[in-house]
Amino acid sequence: MSFSLGQRWISDAESDLGLGTVVAVEGRMVSVLFPATGDNRMFAREDAPLTRVIFNQGDTITSHEGWTLEVDAIHEQDGLVSYEGVRSDTNEVGLLRETMLDHQIRFNKPQDRLFAGQIDRMEYFVTRYLCQRQRFGMLKNPLRALQGPRAGLIPHQLFIANEVGNRHAPRVLLADEVGLGKTIEAGHIIHQQLLSGKAERILILVPETLQHQWLVEMLRRFNLRFSLFDEERCIEALADCDNPFETEQLVICSLDLLRKKKRLDQAKDAPWDLLVVDEAHHLEWSESAPSRAYQVVETLAQEIAGVLLLTATPDQLGHQSHFARLRLLDPDRFYDYDAFLEEETSYQQVATAADALLAQRPLTDAEQQALVALLSESDISDALGRIQSGDEAQRQLACQELVRELLDRHGTSRVLFRNTRSGVSGFCGRELHTYPMPLPKQYATAMRVNSMLGGTQSTDIKLMNQLYPEKLYQEFEGESGNASWWQFDPRVDWMMEFLKANRSKKVLVIASKAHTALQLEEALRTREGILASVFHEGMSILERDKAAAFFAQQEGGAQVLICSEIGSEGRNFQFAHHLVMFDLPLNPDLLEQRIGRLDRIGQTQTVQIHVPLLEGTAQQPLLRWYHEGMNAFTHTCPSGHLIHSEFADQVRSELAGETEAGALEQLIEATAARNAEHQAKAEAGRDKLLELNSNGGQQAAQLVTALEQADDDTDFISFMLKLWDVIGVSQEDKGENAVVLKPTEHMLFPSYPGLSEEGASVTFDRDTALSREDFQFLTSAHPLVASGIDLVTSGDTGSTSVALLKNKALPAGTLFLEMIFKVEAIAPSEVQIGRFLPPTPVRVLMDKSGKDLAPNVTFDSFNRQLMPVNRHTASKLVNASQPVLHPLLKQGDDYAQAQMSELVAQAQSDMEQQLGAELTRLEALKAVNPNIRSSELDAVREQISMVTAHLQRAQLDLDAVRMIVVTPE
Template sequence: MKQNDLVVGQRWISDTEPELGLGIVVDLDARAMTVFFPCADDTRVYARQNAPLTRIQFMVGDSINDSDEQRWTVEQVIGQDGLLSYDVIDADGNTKRLMEARLSAQLHLSRPRERLLAAQVDSRAWFALRQAALRERLQQARSPVRGLAGARVGLIPHQLSVANTVANRLSPRVLLADEVGLGKTIEAGLIIHAQRVQGRAERVLILLPDSLVHQWLVEMRRRFNLAFSLFDLERCAAMAETGENPFASEQLIIAPLSLLTDHPLLHVQALAAPWDMLVVDEAHHLAWSPEHSSIEYDTVAALAAAVPSLLLLTATPEQLGVESHFARLQLLDPARYPSLDEFMSAHEQWDETRALADALLDNQLSATQTALLGQQLADLALDLSAEAGRQQALNALLDRYGLGRVLFRNTRTAVGGFPARDSQPVWLDAPECYAPWLAKGAIWPETRVDEESFLAHDPRIAWLTDWLKSHRRDKCLLITRTAAIAEALETHLRLREGIRTAVFHEAMNLLERDRAAAYFAEPDMGAQILLCSEIGSEGRNFQFAHHLVLFDMPDNPDQLEQRIGRLDRIGQTQTINLHVPLLKNSAQARLYRWYDEALNVFARCSPTAQSVHEAYIAELKPLLRPSSAEADLDGLIHEAIGERELLEADLASGRDRLLELQSCRQDIAQPLVNALTEQDQDTRLDELMLAAWEAFGVHVDDQGQPRTWILQPGEHQLIDAFPGLDPEGMTVCADRDLALAHEDWHFLTWEHPMVQGVLDWMSTHTQGMVQVAVLRNKSVKAGTLLLEAWYQPSVLARRDLALDRALGHEPLRVLADVHGRNLAAQVSAPNLAKQLDVPDAKLARSVIKAHRPEAELLIKGANQAAEGALAAHREQALATWQALEETELKRLLALAEINPSVREAEITQQRERVAAGAQALADVTMQLTALRLIIAA
């Protein structure tokens, strides 16, 4: 595409999304072109350089439709000032000049015919690759795990249950409130990824505390292949000079919330940009009370009111308190939660429902509760004395539980499977150079001296060296506050002690961090110890290791839990050994006692620790000084223990087991795990990609591990940029467990950008469209001609409807003979393929030239057969659509009768969706995708 030839009014088609139909250029500037696609009612903005678009120009003899869908034949093509017009004639002999702007947007290309008649034949490999790619596009569109399969995550039931439930909604607005360590970020990433794959969310804004920005950026890219752009003040200021709204320049944006609260103009610009989804982490820090709301809360509330989908990640409701919990819910649905008083009233009703659920689960229904259930579930004939009847009652309560649709909260107790923790303090004598700083109560005296003194005198280094040398076979993760300490320790251990080390901190780029993590993960010759800074370790999990060295102590328990959480994850198989080297009579030693005795954080993950810590922090600080009386610290610890135990008792009594069941529906989760496991084990992906790499000229080396390959751009690659291939090369792995263990490898799935890129490329380019074959069958007369044709069902509609789910598993195959018959039912594709040889290109071209009239006749017969099958195909597609979407509409309507949390907007959207899909499917066509001319020998 020549950017200087662009003119408003030109017609273009998307190479990657042909289903958008024929677009028209509506605006141009120095860097971008804006194209409107009428069929999809969608406007896209592309960079003028390298836009994935193709200029449409019809030739003399082509049949085209005008915007009134009247059919014309092109007699002459005229070009003027960059625009085309066509002299056309219709079947009645009427003529006119048709400007390209008046062309129908419903463009259906049948290029295989033109290529066959022009004797443009393809190799056996390309033809097979095209067939496989088009078939897989149809099959993957109907996958029950579509949108969930592409993430580099373990198959953890509660995460998949939440993600599937939320991602399948239209414009979901939910609160994700799992306990720490259960994967709220992964759930959010799965939802974002699935909604994008399904076409339901294109533009996503994630707002975060400053400290979490880089963690999320890494997680989204590494786990979900979501290339978010990081927005900060410098970037926004640079774009402001162009007069553009910076938030309209990218589709996926991560920004610190402070960027909007500190700069009102940027908040206004963020509001002005169109978003499909807003995600806010640490939402419990958005302060609100009936008397006053913070600027952070107001900023998010304004965006939440303007954006259709909203994900709030927050602490558990018990930690929030009722007022704060209400404030989060009001962000989600202000109509459902208009006031705190009404919420308190509803809360009492929910307490009653929860009590019924507890009694059902424990099989301890009282007579009063049995009668109450009978009244509430009068429409169900329940036998509560039987297990099946109690389960049916429980399912009915789940449907009626208002909070269960907007709040998802999994607990460690309900999920289970977490390891034990074993805290092992090591008491060491403090060096003289630390004495003046320790006397002042410094928690981190090593930061007050130069590196040389630190390395020469800190006793923790000698202890660490001895421990590593006596545990050569054990992997060890060390976390310290700063990158400087991590680097100093790594250099010392590697150069002076000969220990295999890796370092990991925030100053390293993503590739360097991945390589360090991979070196640490290598079981035999990898690093024995990975030394991490506080920030550098965020978002990374190393559950294959069982030893964690806390070289220093963070100053709040949440940060300490973040450290331990790098190992304390689902999937950890052994007790976590927490090694804590401490300087005697120091602030760190006292802080350890506080964390261990008062907060109990070394024994288990404590949901009350941060609350108790904040309540006592003012009293604790002076007691950290070694000069303060130990007895005073003993007293404060004793008081804090009492407060913690009271909070823990309140949490236990307020445990919402009904919500826990709703947050992890085993009837949803287990089939998803099974389907994903089955897909992971299917090697069709390997076969297709190996064929694609060979066809395109990508250099491939077997890595040595199962289903793992090293890819490099080939010297004679067919295209300059193979989809998804890094210019410097990359390692891809189709084994989930191996990909999880090697973070520098790409996890290859049907949803990986490389695989999607190949499928898209094959559907929009001409390679593999045409083949000539020789039939070796003595029962068929020599010289007999057959034509094997494949048709892909095609429908032009909004992408978010995902109508490809209704279009069938396989392309339509026609086997036409010169008598106008379709023999596909009598001769299967596999049986026919066994009898075919593919001649060289020269012979193939001679066959076509010798039989061109018969080939045209065969194509016409094949097209007629496809047209004849179209009505039945449309009927089946519509039936499939109704089974999918009308069923969902009926479910929502029934649910709304008993659950007020079903928003009217959801029902309206679903009604519109059903109607729009049915209307589009009425116009399904068959697009010719490949032709094989067969001549009997």
């Protein structure tokens, strides 16, 4: 390499240093000063990682004084170059010596980097193009948001998520029964709103006891990092902002926090896009005296465009309160309770008509007349004719079409979704097994002594001693005791024998207290060596994750997971089929939560519920009250909350032993009768039309099929493994369909956003992700995918390359130029321009005559024939080919411009077809269904206008370029 003082060079390894100047050449060393940064580097002359910078005719260059010059001629003397051309500041011909070039010059355009000798490895170029293709496919995929979460593909959940998540500022009540996944539906909707840009700021209001559960669910299932706000956090946030609610985009807080006027005013003043309220049945309302909680939500709902209300029991506080929640969603639509009741009476005839259509048989004259009356605004004669024809396929399509029209035009289907267990498949049933055991004398003595020494005891203390005698016995042992209760408690002996007889089975054990769970684990380990994991509220989130993962692990994992009561909240263990209740909770809602950890959609076997109980204690009457009074073990009991509040005092007195003989039988009989009344009332009040709309039918099944196919996409897995290879991420096969990713010291980039130094275990398999919560579930919607793609495409990595093609059919020296352009329309996220024109790679493959070969030569087939070349040789090939490359670059740009025009026209057509059809449908529905809000129509019209405007400003940029030279075999 020949160096002269004053020459300009760039560092191949540190291109961000800018343009360097040779300041010393001594012996075998050369010194280069980089004035832009002040750095001085010394290199060995023979193999210095430097590239000489010489511009070409037609280039525009900048002097260190700021004026520019378009190069017309190049002169060289004594190893230094001068450029002749017209100066921008004087419009006169002048010379610019290379020593006077701007030090800040960086070669960001691919063609500039290519001619400057900044040539990347061929695999980087390939990866860059694959990243552009992958991102295009991701953004065009309408189901990407539904595929991403760690959740089962449950038809009714997906239907609701897709239906609501695609709306502008959705305002709906999600009212599925317990165990049907309201939280998952809400998470899906939140995820879809964020991913599409429809929402950016979200506030979730929950009871204080559920804050942590929501925080974990949003992170674990949807990769959404919410912030938990309490009074302490609000005070701390004041250091950064006057309004603490403006310091975070995604916030979870308790409803109690906002009961304070100051906090409510702050939350109201923050610019939220979506409000989510869990346990909305607690919002009590009457026209004269709405509760404070209701007033809080009403205040926020008036300010926030999107509102999701969640409740499993919409009528729990009465039908009037149910109306009040609908009033929160749309006060103009639901303005009068009596009018609402009158409207409900008309739903029955619509449901009857829907039933006739769902039978998919020829209709009677009366049924046809009823449909014509109900759909009077539409001409349905063609659909009725197809139903009456003998063509089964046509009849099925016509019936589905009319059912959809009925659902669109009648009832509360736009604002209310409710699925019940009776209408959803996927539950395998429950069986109860009870094991009465004699009360140990140690417990009997402790209870007797406590009664003698305790004086007058409250009912609550008496019943707690009766329900949990092991806790009372431990109090007598004191802190120095060795927890000897488990050495004589017959429930422990029974549990050990049961576990030994079912060693191949996963068993979930739940006890009310954390210390009981810990001591049971000790008993199993020390007495029988049974492998158990423990899970309680004193553990960190990470510790709980590890315990749950150890239990879920099929080979070498724990046979038993022993939980305190917290184990019945938030976690799902439907891969297990045996539940042991070491004791019983005092609240039927907690009982249902315990059983619900196993009895969920996705459970493949009947849930076996095992209850060992001590005779002569409160455990026996409590079990009978649950089982005989409410049937709460073998079936869900939606009325459990109402029954508990109605009979709570009687139950507590009975369990404390304060009632007369025969009182238990009377209590059970009264409870059973009341439960039957609640069930009959609930069944009579079922809105068949609502259930038809909520489960999604054929549309839901189609969503599941499409997502199952997307899950089976092995090309995506191959792409990610290749991407991690190129970035330099370590990948270790962990078995169980999992890979351990770890950053290395040799990565192309200083860090990988989303990948911690400790690494992460990931899986591409949905079933594995559902059973192993310590594995991250990788789909195209996962942040690790987007950040990996951005690492490669946001900078210069892979934007230039040179390759050799061995082909006997072509003369040696034949040249090709492959150009990858990117068509992009920049727009605010809420415009959703990506639905129609995401950043789109356009490939052009030029031969030396200027013909585009790309339509006939695919990237993958062409790339397989190419071989890499070292940078030194590549630079020489580029310099020798510059006279040919410059016109090819211009012609390639012309080809790409023509393709961009076609892409923009197609995007405009797609947008007009999709949004136009959506607008037409909503306009037609608004004429007959008052649930269609004017704001929804205005949002679609605005989106059509904005998409059109931004499409017209689409830009074309050259993203990467590769020169290919044919070489002899």
